[in-house]
Amino acid sequence: MVLRVGWHREHFLSPLLQLHAAKGGFELVECPGGTGDMQAKLKAGEIDVCIALTDSLIAGIANGQTSYKLIGRYISTPLRWAVITGKDSKYKEFNDLKGTKLGISRLGSGSQVMASVMSLQQGWGPEDQPSFEVKGSFKPLRDSVNSGETSVFLWEWFTTKPYADSGEVRFIGSVYTPWPCWMLAASPSADEQEVKHFLAALGEYTTSFDSKDKRETENVAYVAKTFNQQESDVKEWLSTVAWYHDLAKVESKVVMDTLQTLEKAGVVKAPTTGWNVADFVNESVSTIV
Template identity: 55%
Template sequence: MPLRVGYVREHFSSPLLQFAAFDEGRTFSLVECPGGTGQLISRLANDEIDVALALTDALISGIANGSKAYKLVGSFVSTPLNWAVITGKDAKFQGIPDLEGTTIGISRPGSGSQTMAYVMALQQGWPTDDLKFQVNNDIRGLINSVNDGSTSAFMWEWFTTKPFVDAGEVRFIGSVPTPWPSWLIAAHPSQDRAPFSEVRSFLVGLTKYIREFDSADSRASKNVDYIKAHFGYSADDIEAWLKTVAYPQDCLVIPEKVITDTLSILEKAGVVKVPEGGFDLEQFVETKVAKFA
């Protein structure tokens, strides 16, 4: 049975989509998760997917907080993610400091949109133990919530949100880049669902398509045409995004520093609590698939 690979249909996923078009379902099938990383993690736990390409912070915090639904098996995007802070088109909020004490919209508990709200609070010097959240499931629910006033703002990737800003539906009031590389790959630990050999084979294939997408020739022309055709962004926005993004040369390698640095920041933000004796990094990574760098 092909691996079920969960992903978010965004421009970041272009190399995965190109790989899937070649594979044609022989070794893996794609499962779209518009609710983001929170939904990906939920589907891993509920036997709806076997592998997930998801946000670094939410994956690491999930394991640190006790999840046994997955372990890390690879890297996907090696540059930070620029999270836009979004409010309603007619809302009173003009900047991030105005959001203190208000209710922030998130897609799901444990999602990147929630984790980054804690990071934003840490940067602003707000207490992190009394943040208020409202779950709104997906980008459309989040947009509705800031416009009906049930939330003050939400956080989502900058370029994914820009078309809604350009259309006048919502407003940017700031941004918070992640202090870590943005995307990792996780797999369910069960050998019935995600056999090590099949996961490794998937990651080797994905690496090939990432290297092609990340090449100078592809960045100069093919990538712009591909993303424009599949996601509808303007050429200017695509070219601006391509200047900010980088992918790993080998998806099977996870830098140890990514995990330790992310845990350190998440602990400061109050998202995770360090156990007595510290974290065991092999708790996070399936070393029969991935290797540390």
């Protein structure tokens, strides 16, 4: 059976697209709703593997999801989330967002988790916490801030920047993840040998894409064309991001640090026995380091 790999249309996934175009051997399943969409597809048995946001994957397992486990690491740097409002909205700064309704793609998605982290970083009390409105994908989220149905939503900075540049939406600011931002996860029913082969092949492409020579030439043109980005924005983004090369490892510190932040943000609650990293990782595929 061909491995089905869930992905979201973002420039971080360029090495995955290049691997698929060059060698094939697996099926790409686009998930427009981001990580929350991938989690739903894993649960429904519609995909076998995904490359998704670290925080949402870890939060899902911590909150009882059994449809996947972590199998590897992907991006070694933080993610910059834009805080996005409508072009003519009344919201100008973070404190204007206290107690408002925020748009999210899905429950448990990165857009929801990072909204909770934003609240933690801003020091908002219980009375200031925002509520959430599920909107599905990127377009309904943009529509919701312009209609006033929601105050803001959070989405990756460079994916959203063309819409801010065109005047469709407006940025209030940004929030950075306190952890390396992308990991890999797989269904327990996925063929482990196929998963190992996939990780090894993808690692070759992250290594190539991460090289200094490729960053300065080929990467810029590829990302600009594939994701309809300005070359100046691509160059800025490439200066902030790095990929792991040996993917079939899960760093214990990343899992624990993420869990501790998510616990402070009220996204997860530690069991009485404490967290055990092994509960989060398929050790038949990946090594805990």
